[in-house]
Amino acid sequence: MNSANISERRRQTRNKVYRALYDSQEPLSKQALALKLDMSLPTIYQNVAELLDMGLIEYTGAQNSSGGRPAMQMRAVANARYAIGVFISIDSLNFALTNLMCGVLAFKEVRHKLPLFGESFNQYFCSQLESFIDENNIERSKLLGVGICLSGIIQPENMLVFYAPPLNLRNVSIKAFIDNIPYPVHVENDANSGGFAEWFNDSSGESIAFLSLAWGVGGATFVNGDKFSGANQRSGEFGHMCIEYNGRPCACGKRGCLEAYCSSSRISSELGMTLEEFFTQLSLGNRELQEIWDDYIKHLAIGVHNIRMALDCRIVIGGEMSSYLVPHMPRLCRMVAACDPFAADCDYVSLAKYSGVGAPLGTALHFVKDFLDFNI
Ligand SMILES: [Zn+2]
Known part of the structure; x- marks a missing residue:
């Protein structure tokens, strides 16, 4: 075995020791680490010394002990x-x-x-x-x-923004x-x-489809522990699934796309108002806006249902629309469930945890x- 392989093996062992501390809800002692990882105490001592040296872990104090010398507890340093x-x-x-x-x-x-x-x-x-x-x-x-x-x-x-209609860039x-x-x-x-923010911070590690509802409608799929990109990096382009043949014109140049029905601009800038104003007026019983909203949510239900049928995974709705959707989720879920031949409810749909900050966090x-x- 050459020295590169040896140092990589050593790094992997150190990584295991670190991850055991990182993933643990409670601080751990060296003895607990040795038991958990099935490693010898000298191996644990050596790796703990390296991780302390790197500033990646720290002692938190002594464990309560009924007898003998109390064992020092350690944890990962969040701000390392x-x-x-x-x-x-x-x-x-x-x-x-x-x-x-x-x-x-x-x-x-x-x-x-x-x-x-x-x-x-x-x-x-x-x-x-x-x-x-x-x-x-x-x-x-x-x-x-x-x-x-x-x-x-x-x-x-290519360090290129290829096409970004909301930013007027091509x-x-x-x-x-x-x-x-x-x-x-x-x-x-x-x-x-x-x-990525939703998936990475979800401890279940389940596959998800992320549907982003904003000026543009897009998405991403995270399958079996990684992002699925597709042959042309276009996996998750849910916004351009056709949901109405020859329907409303879309920014992409085609017609009938989900984006043409469910972009945030359809119910804000296209109507000369902000999203805030739209939902305030809607809650006050504006009938014209209610009709537009009924059409919006109907098409959103079709889009969500199609994603579910194609991918059979959890669907997380994010983007700037997600915070406004909270009171409308029961209705959306009823409509999605009505399309679903396999499930009586749609507990597989949820709103993003990081609605306003998800994109920069991710x-x-x-x-x-x-x-x-x-x-x-
Ligand atoms: Zn389109």
């Missing part, structure tokens, strides 16, 4: 590393900060009026990023990287933008990152996942 995610929209930047425990530690929205990915935007982005780091007292050496997400089709290998290079950021960068679509979590899997 950080990652930042940023959702870029046409008029705002949403920053989210996470650590190794994967929750949202801080969130900040800043408004802008700059043309996306021009020189002034790139500079503005970096200055806002540095401010966010300073405001949260993050040591830069502990920052794993910065995830970027936006509503559009991204080609990361074939725009983001190379200069990425080069300007002095940290590792990961760029992806916002529906992918929103779905893109930051890619760095955390890589760190936990490969760098410890």
Whole structure:
């Protein structure tokens, strides 16, 4: 066995010791670790010493003991590393900060009026990023990287935003933008990152389909422990499933797509109002808006049902619409169940846990996942 294999094997052992502490709800002693992992005490001592040295674990105190010397307890250090995610929209930047425990530690929205990915935007982005780091007292050496997400089709290998109708972008290079950021960068679509946040932070590890309802309608599927991308990176393009032959025109140029019926813009900007105003008017009994909403929810039920029939997994609805859907879920679920030949209810549909912050959190979590899997 060569030395590269030996060091990789040693790393994997260290990773196992770390993960046992990381995944444990309670602090553990070296003896408990040895039992749990079926490793010898000298092996545990050596790996614990390395992990302490790396600042990834810490002692929490002594275990209550009925006799003998109390054993020192240890746990993973949540703030040993950080990652930042940023959702870029046409008029705002949403920053989210996470650590190794994967929750949202801080969130900040800043408004802008700059043309996306021009020189002034790139500079503005970096200055806002540095401010966010300073405001949260993050040591830069502990920052794993910065995830970027936006509503559009991204080609990361070419550093290109290929097509992003909500941002008015087509074939725009983001190379200069990425080069300007002095940290590792990961760029992806916002529906992918929103779905990743839901899936990665769900301890069940079940496969999910994530349906993102916003200006655009998109999604992502996470199957058997990983994202399923498809042959052309277009898996989860639920927004362009045809649900009405020759129906309403869609931003993609075709007709009858789910997006044409269930985008947030259909019930906001297209009607000259905000989502807030739409739902306020709806609750006051506006009949015209009620008709539009009935049509919206009917088509949403068809879309959800089709996803269920194709994938037979849990469906999580996210995007900016998800927070407004709370009071409408019982009706949506009744309509989905009415389509379903196999189930009497639709307990497989739920709303996103991280509705407002899912996209920036998810893109930051890619760095955390890589760190936990490969760098410890
Ligand atoms: Zn379409």
